[in-house]
Amino acid sequence: xxxxQQSIKPLKQALVELHAVFAERVQTGTAVCIQHGHDESFHxxxxxxxxxxxxxxxxxxxxxxxxxxxxxxxxPWGQGTSLEGQVxxxxxxxxxDLSQMNQVLQVNAEDLDVVLQPGVTRRQLNEHLRxxxxxxxxxxxxxxxxxxMASTRASGTNAVRxxxxxxxxxNVTAVLASGEVIKTAHRARKSSAGxxxxxxxxxxxxxLGIITELCVRVYGxxxxxxxxxxxxxxxxxxxxxxxxxxxxxxxxxxxxLLDHLSVQAINSYSDLDLPQxxxxxxxxxxxxxxxKEQAETIAAIAEQYNSVDFIWTTDPQEQAKIWRARxxxxxxxxxxxxxxxxxxxxxxxxxxxxxxxxSDTVADLEESNILAPIVGHxxxxxxxxxxxxxxxxxxxxxxxxxxxxxxxxxxxxxxxxCTGEHGIGYGKREFLQHELGPxxxxxxxxxxxxxPQSLMNPGKVV
Numbered sequence: 001x002x003x004x005q006q007s008i009k010p011l012k013q014a015l016v017e018l019h020a021v022f023a024e025r026v027q028t029g030t031a032v033c034i035q036h037g038h039d040e041s042f043h044x045x046x047x048x049x050x051x052x053x054x055x056x057x058x059x060x061x062x063x064x065x066x067x068x069x070x071x072x073x074x075x076p077w078g079q080g081t082s083l084e085g086q087v088x089x090x091x092x093x094x095x096x097d098l099s100q101m102n103q104v105l106q107v108n109a110e111d112l113d114v115v116l117q118p119g120v121t122r123r124q125l126n127e128h129l130r131x132x133x134x135x136x137x138x139x140x141x142x143x144x145x146x147x148x149m150a151s152t153r154a155s156g157t158n159a160v161r162x163x164x165x166x167x168x169x170x171n172v173t174a175v176l177a178s179g180e181v182i183k184t185a186h187r188a189r190k191s192s193a194g195x196x197x198x199x200x201x202x203x204x205x206x207x208l209g210i211i212t213e214l215c216v217r218v219y220g221x222x223x224x225x226x227x228x229x230x231x232x233x234x235x236x237x238x239x240x241x242x243x244x245x246x247x248x249x250x251x252x253x254x255x256x257l258l259d260h261l262s263v264q265a266i267n268s269y270s271d272l273d274l275p276q277x278x279x280x281x282x283x284x285x286x287x288x289x290x291x292k293e294q295a296e297t298i299a300a301i302a303e304q305y306n307s308v309d310f311i312w313t314t315d316p317q318e319q320a321k322i323w324r325a326r327x328x329x330x331x332x333x334x335x336x337x338x339x340x341x342x343x344x345x346x347x348x349x350x351x352x353x354x355x356x357x358x359s360d361t362v363a364d365l366e367e368s369n370i371l372a373p374i375v376g377h378x379x380x381x382x383x384x385x386x387x388x389x390x391x392x393x394x395x396x397x398x399x400x401x402x403x404x405x406x407x408x409x410x411x412x413x414x415x416x417x418c419t420g421e422h423g424i425g426y427g428k429r430e431f432l433q434h435e436l437g438p439x440x441x442x443x444x445x446x447x448x449x450x451x452p453q454s455l456m457n458p459g460k461v462v
Contacts, residue, residue, distance in 0.1 A: 010070040010071055010072060011049060011070070011072055011092070011093075013070055014066055014067060014069075014070040014072045014094075015028075015049070015050060017066045017070075018050070018052065018063065018066055018094070021062055021066075022052055022059075025052055025053060026050050026051075026052055027050060027051045027052070027053075028049065028050045028051075030047075032051050033047040033048055033049070033050065033051060033095070034047045035080075036048060036051045036077050036080070036087065036089075036095040036097065037087065037088055037089050037095070038080070038087070038088065039080050039081065039082040039083065039085065039086060039087045039088070040080065040081050040082065040083055040142070041082065041083045041084055041085050041343075041344075041425070041427060042341055042342070042343035042344070042389070042391075042427075043084065043085035043088065043425070043426065043427045044085075044088070045085070045087075045088050046088040046089050046090050046092075047089060047092075048073075048075055048089035048092055048093055048094060048095035049089075049092045049093055049094065050094055050095070051077070051094075051095040051097055052094060052095070052096060052097065053097040053099065053100050054096055054097065054098060054100065054101060055100050055101060056101070056212075057173060057175065057181060057212040057213065060096060060098075060175045060210055060212050061175050061179045061181055062179075063094060063096055064175050064176070064177060064178065064179040064210070065178070065179035067093065067094055067177075067455060068177055068178050068179060068453065068455060071453050071455065072093045072094060072455065073089065073090075073091040073092060073093030073094070073455050073456075073457075073458050074093055074094050074096055074177070074210070074455055074456055074457070075087060075088075075089045075093060075094070075095050075096065075206065075457050076095075076096050076098060076147070076148075076151070076206040076210045076211075076457065077095050077096065077097045077098060077099070078098055078099060078118065078119065078144065078145030078147050078148030078151075079099065079121065079142070079143065079144050079145045079148060081140075081142035081143075081144045081148065082148065082152055082422075082423065082425065083344055083345075083422040083423075083425075083427075084419070084422050084423050084424060084425030084426070084427035084428055085425040085426045085427045085460075086151075086152065086205050086206070086423060086425040086457070086460060088425075088426065088459075090426065090458060090459035090460075091458050091459065093455075096210060098117075098118045098119045098145065098147055098210075098212070099119045099145065100119060101117035101118055101119040101147075101212065102117055102119035102120050102121070102124065102145075103116065103117050103120070104116045104117075104120055104124075104125065104128045105117065105213070107128075107129070107132060107134075108187065109132055109133075109134060111187065111189075112134070112217060112218050112219065112220075113170055113187055113215055113216065113217055113218060114129070114136070114215065114216055114218050115187075115213065115214075115215045116146060116213070116214065116215075116216070117147075117212070117213060118145060118146060118147020118148070118150075118211050118212060118213070118214060119145050119146075119147065120145065120146050120147075121143045121144065121145050121146070122136060122138065122139065122140075122143060122144060122146065122149070123143045125146065129218060133220060133221055134218040134219065134220060134221065135218060135219060135220075135221050136168075136216060136218050136219075137158040137161075137162040137168075137219055137253075138154060138155060138156060138158065138159070138162065138163075138164065138165055138168055139156040139157050139158050140154045140155065140156035140421065141156060141157070141327045141330070146214060146216065147211045147212075147214065149165050150165050150169050150172065150201070150202050150211055150214055151201075151202075151203070151204065151205050151206050151211060151423075152165075152203065152205055152421075152422070152423040153165050153166050153202055153203035153421070153423065154421055155377070155380075155382070155420070155421045156377065156421065157254045157256060157283075157323075157326070157377055158253055158254055159377060159379075159380050159382075159421075160246075160252060160253070160254065160255055160377065160379030160380050161251060161252065161253045161254075161285070161379075162219065162253075164421070165202055165203075166199065166202055166203065167217075168216050168217045169198060169202050169214055169215070169216055169217075170185060170187055170188075170189075170198070170215040170216065170217065171183060171184050171185035171186060171187065171198050171214065171215045172184050172198055172201050172202070172211045172213065172214045172215075173211070173212050173213035173214070174201055174208075174209035174210060174211050174212065175209055175210045175212055176208075176209045176450055176451070176456075177209070177450065177451040177452075177453065177455045177456050181212075182197070182209075183213075184197035184198040184200075184201060185197070185198050187215055200446070203423070204461070205423055205424065205425065205457060205460050205461050206456060206457040206460070207447060207451070207456050207457045207458075207460050207461050207462070208446070208447065208450045208451060208456060209450065209451075209456060210456070222285035222286055223286065223287050223288065224285075224286060224287055224288040224290070224291045224314065225253075225283060225284065225285055225291065225314070225316075225319065226283070226284045226291040226292070226294075226295055226312055226313065226314045226319075227281070227282065227283045227284075227312065227313055227318070227319040227322060227323070228280075228281070228282045228283075228284070228295050228298065228299075228310060228311065228312035228313075229274070229279060229280070229281050229282075229310075229311050229312075229322065230279070230280045230282070230298070230299070230302045230307050230309065230310045230311075231274075231275045231277045231278070231279055231307065231308040231309050232277060232278045232279070232280070232302075232305065232306065232307055232308060233277065233278070233306055233308065234278060234306075235257070235259060235278045235355075235358055235359065235362060235374075236355050236358075236359055237278075237305040237306050237307070238257055238278045238279070238280050238305075238378075239257070239354050239355040239358060239378060240305050240355060241280065241298070241301050241302045241304075241305045241307070242255050242257070242280070242351070242354075242378045242379060243351055243352065243354070243355070244301050244304075244305075245297070245298055245301055246351055246379060248297075248301075250294055250297050250298060251284075251285075251286070251294065252282055252283070252284055252294060252298070252379060253283045253284060253285045254281070254282060254283040254377075254379070255280060255281075255282050255377070255378055255379035256280065256281040256282075256326055256375065256376065256377060256378070257278070257279070257280055257374070257375065257376040257378040257383065258278070258279045258281070258326070258329070258373075258374075258375050259278055259362075259373055259374040259375070260276050260277050260278060261333075261336075261371070261372075261373035261374075262279075262329055262332075262333065262373040262374065262375050262386075263275070263276050263277065263278075263279050264276050264336075265329065265332040265333045265335065265336050265373060266325050266326070266328070266329055266332045268332065268335070268336075269325075269328060269331065269332030269335050270321075270324070270325040270328060270332065272321075272322075272325055275308065275309070277308065280302075280378075281322060281323070281326055282295075282298060282312075283319070283323070288314075291314070295312040298310075299312075326375075329373075329375050329386075330342060330344060330386065333373050333386045333388065334388070336371065336373075336388060337371060337388040339390050340371070340388035340389055340390055341388070341389055341390075341391050342386055342387070342388060343386070343387040343388075343389050343400060343404070344384055344385075344386050344387075344422075345384065345385050345387070345404055345407070345408075345422065346382060346383065346384045346385070346419055346420050346421060346422050347382075347383065347385075347407060347408055347410075347411035347416060347417065347418060347419065347420065348380070348381050348382040348383075348411065348416055348417050348419070348420025348421075349381050349411050349414045349415065349416030349417075350381055350414070350415055350416065351378075351379075351380070351381040353381070353414040353415065353416065354378060354381050354383070356414065357383075357410060357411055357414055357416065358374065358376070358383055360410055361374070361385065361407050361410065362374070364403060364406055364407070365403070368399060368403055369396075369399065370387050370388070370389065370396070370399060370400055370403055371387070371388045372385050372386060372387040372388065372403070373386050374386070377420070377421075380420070381416070381420070382420035382421060383420075385403075385404070385407055387400050387403070387404070405431075408428075408431050408434075409431075409434065412431070412434060412435050417435060418431035418432060418434070418435050419431075423461075424460065424461045425460050425461070426459050426460050429460075429461065429462070432461070432462075440462055443461070443462045444462045447461075447462055
């Protein structure tokens with residue numbers, strides 16, 4: 001990952017020019033560079049040569065023009081919550097910190113959309129919308145930036161009803177490697193005007209350009225919410241309940257699966273007393289009568305699949321408590337092993353294949369010595385394996401890698417994908433090739449056309 005001798009002189013010249021424009025905002029300290037070269041993933045980080053916190057599209061454009069002239073890599077940074085090494089500066093270069101571009105620019109309440117800068121976080125946006133009767137539903141758990149969420153095509157617990165970032169970004173403004181600025185669309189709810197460039201940048205992980213503004217859909221807050229928890233004797237019964245609920249069209253907002261190990265971790269970490277068995281957590285949005293009907297329908301389905309109990313509530317405090325515990329699941333799982341790092345990976349399959357994929361993965365886990373709770377956004381076929389691994393043990397890392405590879409290839413063999421929401425980064429590049437084959441060459445052609453020097457987040461995705 002080191003820089004060649006030939007790259008040192010152009011880098012030094014680029015730094016001189018960047019200092020002339022941004023002065024002391026060009027940070028080269030070891031600590032700040034290391035911080036901006038590592039995300040929350042298990043993968044090894046790589047520090048950039050400098051970090052610049054930008055405040056406008058024009059500043060990103062200036063950096064791109066200088067870096068393009070001297071062939072210096074650029075890596076965007078939002079909140080550092082990605083999970084596949086997306087922010088690692090594999091070729092050094094400039095980390096463009098977008099966290100200070102955090103202004104909500106325009107709330108179009110009548111049109112149900114918001115224009116904002118990429119550093120706005122999801123919690124910040126919903127706080128801004130609190131008095132409007134609107135909310136932004138995409139919730140990956142972490143308080144990620146909206147630019148980062150768009151770049152990784154994030155989703156989360158509400159995706160089963162509201163979709164992912166793919167469905168909820170109307171347009172982006174992006175700075176290309178050359179410094180050219182483009183806007184991919186206007187605010188119309190639909191368009192047939194040419195190539196869908198918005199979708200090209202949503203999920204590109206900063207490899208095609210840097211998003212400096214975006215317009216997202218927002219929704220009216222539901223009249224009522226209720227939450228439910230339902231315990232099962234087996235994961236298979238829980239998944240079959242989800243499949244039937246989706247197939248008959250219950251408009252559930254969230255359906256989350258936790259295996260018995262995840263429940264054990266959450267009980268300990270969040271001081272709860274949930275039965276340590278496979279558990280479904282659900283949330284329903286609608287009218288008071290509607291959420292009651294949805295809960296009763298799910299309860300009846302669950303009973304057919306041997307549910308042990310079904311409890312639901314409309315109490316906001318009780319609902320907040322259980323969903324906060326779910327969002328803290330990663331930290332709870334990490335606390336299960338003091339000498340282990342959490343390696344969180346995901347896969348997604350057609351919902352009809354979900355039970356088989358999870359049950360085969362569970363069987364594989366039982367034959368290994370890896371502690372790995374399972375959680376999942378099972379309403380859309382997505383689940384996460386949270387392996388606890390000692391990074392210092394080569395044997396343990398190798399065993400986890402083999403387990404991971406089998407899970408991913410199992411999902412792909414079931415017509416699924418190597419990642420439902422974490423993205424590719426550099427951690428899953430080989431699996432993308434396995435999944436899509438020659439289509440990856442098409443992606444490389446697009447990358448070469450927009451970024452011929454491969455300066456935008458090099459080493460990621462393709």
